[in-house]
Amino acid sequence: xxxxxxxxxxxxxxxxxxxxxxxxxxxxxxxxxxxxxxxxxxxxxxxxxxxxxxxxxxxxxxxxxxxxxxxxxxxxxxxxxxxxxxxxxxxxxxxxxxxxxxxxxxxxxxxxxxxxxxxxxxxxxxxxxxxxxxxxxxxxxxxxxxxxxxxxxxxxxxxxxxxxxxxxxxxxxxxxxxxxxxxxxxxxxxxxxxxxxxxxxxxxxxxxxxxxxxxxxxxxxxxxxxxxxxxxxxxxxxxxxxxxxxxxxxxxxxxxxxxxxxxxxxxxxxxxxxxxxxxxxxxxxxxxxxxxxxxxxxxxxxxxxxxxxxxxxxxxxxxxxxxxxxxxxxxxxxxxxxxxxxxxxxxxxxxxxxxxxxxxxxxxxxxxxxxxxxxxxxxxxxxxxxxxxxxxxxxxxxxxxxxxxxxx
Numbered sequence: 001x002x003x004x005x006x007x008x009x010x011x012x013x014x015x016x017x018x019x020x021x022x023x024x025x026x027x028x029x030x031x032x033x034x035x036x037x038x039x040x041x042x043x044x045x046x047x048x049x050x051x052x053x054x055x056x057x058x059x060x061x062x063x064x065x066x067x068x069x070x071x072x073x074x075x076x077x078x079x080x081x082x083x084x085x086x087x088x089x090x091x092x093x094x095x096x097x098x099x100x101x102x103x104x105x106x107x108x109x110x111x112x113x114x115x116x117x118x119x120x121x122x123x124x125x126x127x128x129x130x131x132x133x134x135x136x137x138x139x140x141x142x143x144x145x146x147x148x149x150x151x152x153x154x155x156x157x158x159x160x161x162x163x164x165x166x167x168x169x170x171x172x173x174x175x176x177x178x179x180x181x182x183x184x185x186x187x188x189x190x191x192x193x194x195x196x197x198x199x200x201x202x203x204x205x206x207x208x209x210x211x212x213x214x215x216x217x218x219x220x221x222x223x224x225x226x227x228x229x230x231x232x233x234x235x236x237x238x239x240x241x242x243x244x245x246x247x248x249x250x251x252x253x254x255x256x257x258x259x260x261x262x263x264x265x266x267x268x269x270x271x272x273x274x275x276x277x278x279x280x281x282x283x284x285x286x287x288x289x290x291x292x293x294x295x296x297x298x299x300x301x302x303x304x305x306x307x308x309x310x311x312x313x314x315x316x317x318x319x320x321x322x323x324x325x326x327x328x329x330x331x332x333x334x335x336x337x338x339x340x341x342x343x344x345x346x347x348x349x350x351x352x353x354x355x356x357x358x359x360x361x362x363x364x365x366x367x368x369x370x371x372x373x374x375x376x377x378x379x380x381x382x383x384x385x386x387x388x389x390x391x392x393x394x395x396x397x398x399x400x401x402x403x404x405x406x407x408x
Contacts, residue, residue: 001033001397002092004120006084006099006111008063008076010039011053016278016306017100017127019193026054027386028393036094038087040080059087077103081110088114095397098123104130105149108156121161121400123393127190128303129153129165129173136298137222150177157181161396164188166304167327173302186392191382192309199279201287203244203271211241211357213319215292216281217307219249222296224321224343226251229258231349233266239357246273246284282314289365290338290356291316293328297343300326312337312376315369319352336371 005025009018021037028035037053041060051058061083064075080103088097088111097120099111108124115122131149134140140149154177157163163185165171175182206212219225225245232243245255252272259270273284285291291311295303300322308328311318318338322329329340339352359365 001095001393003028003033003035003393004038004088004094004097005035006038006088006097006107008040008080008102008107009042010037010058013039013042015102016193017102020190021100022053022056023191023193023382024386024389025056028390029055031390038084040076040083061087073103077106081107085110085114088118093118094120095400096121096123096393098125098393100125101127101130104134105153105156109152112156112159116159119400119404121393121396122159123162123164123396124157124160125164126170126174127166129170132173132302133299136296136302154178157184160184161400162186162392164392166190167300169301169327170304188385188388188392189304189379190306190309191385192313192376192380193278199277199283201283202246202273202276202280203284203287205287206242206289207240209240209361211239211290211353211360212244212288213241213290213292213353213356214244214246214284214288214316215294216246216284216310219245219247219251219255220296221250221254222299223251223294224296225294226254226258227344227346228292228294228321228349229255229262229270231346231353232269233262234347234350235266236350236354239354241353241357242269242271244271244273244284244288246275246281248275278310282310285311285314285316288316289360290319290353292319292321294321295328295343297323300328304328309376309380312372312380315373315376317356317365317368317372319349319356321349335375336368337375338368338372 005021007017007021009015011018011022025035025037036057036059038059040063063080064072066072097111097115099107112122130153131140131146135146140146163174163181165174165185165187166189168187171185171187174185235241255272259267293305293308318332320329320332320338320340321343323342324330324340332338332340339355341348341352359368
């Protein structure tokens with residue numbers, strides 16, 4: 001097959017999907033397909049077309065640079081999709097075109113229209129669902145903006161041969177837009193991006209008998225990290241635990257205030273570390289006993305956090321902050337992966353940490369780690385998911401050929 005894959009970033013860019021797409025594209029090449037990635041020309045990358053990475057042809061189109069006369073993010077909602085469309089309209093007709101949701105909504109509109117024009121199968125890989133996520137964050141707060149973007153994105157899904165989402169919650173959200181999308185929506189989660197380069201942990205191992213709880217990633221305003229810090233002040237006196245937060249973001253000030261509000265004898269139990277490379281974050285996880293996945297209310301219905309797979313790869317039990325009736329919340333409990341707490345429940349967070357400490361003290365912690373590793377192999381193992389991706393692309397390409405023969 002001739003496969004064209006589109007995303008705003010591609011290796012050596014650092015966002016997770018940049019590496020994720022490289023793994024998928026090189027796997028497709030290894031199976032005998034001709035693959036081209038169309039991505040953006042960014043700082044530190046060669047803008048010339050025709051370069052190859054692992055047998056994958058890489059074409060980079062211009063984007064508006066940050067710090068210039070135009071606001072980069074809104075400008076690239078138009079500039080990047082337009083550049084992608086012009087690139088995809090050239091050359092041999094592809095069998096399959098894929099794109100993800102970066103930038104949101106507008107990229108899917110452009111790529112799906114080009115795929116229809118070129119009579120190629122189109123796979124829409126939704127890492128999250130927009131504009132629903134934008135509405136929750138306040139980015140698309142104006143009702144008319146939200147309605148317009150929802151119509152545009154739903155039309156993109158109707159043009160798709162397959163819509164790929166990461167969870168059953170996301171699949172239900174797609175079907176709520178249009179029940180006719182049910183038959184073309186597939187649940188296919190992301191694999192973990194392992195990186196074993198020997199990077200040391202930024203912290204030594206915790207003291208013997210001390211529970212280490214870690215959160216790594218973006219300090220977002222809607223992740224409830226201040227509640228997580230506040231829960232340290234609610235821990236029973238017998239619980240010897242520390243909370244390590246590694247990252248940076250808009251909520252850093254709120255986190256610092258929450259630490260200052262803790263009782264004096266608990267403030268040193270919260271450690272805030274600067275962000276580091278993914279390998280350093282993984283090394284920190286290997287020194288810990290519990291990994292935190294914290295989401296704002298309703299977010300788990302429209303997205304699935306990638307750090308869940310990363311924690312699972314390390315065999316790290318989960319402390320999940322999201323609604324209990326979501327796939328992430330319910331599976332954490334029913335499969336024995338850890339604890340699920342409703343957003344805003346500070347007492348529930350403290351109770352979960354206390355239960356994790358009791359497990360560690362009683363020697364039951366390792367049994368839970370084994371369940372997490374088994375869950376990883378079933379759900380997030382790379383080889384298994386790459387095989388499913390290959391099968392999915394083959395199916396949509398074959399179905400498109402049959403359709404073309406019928407209408408010829």
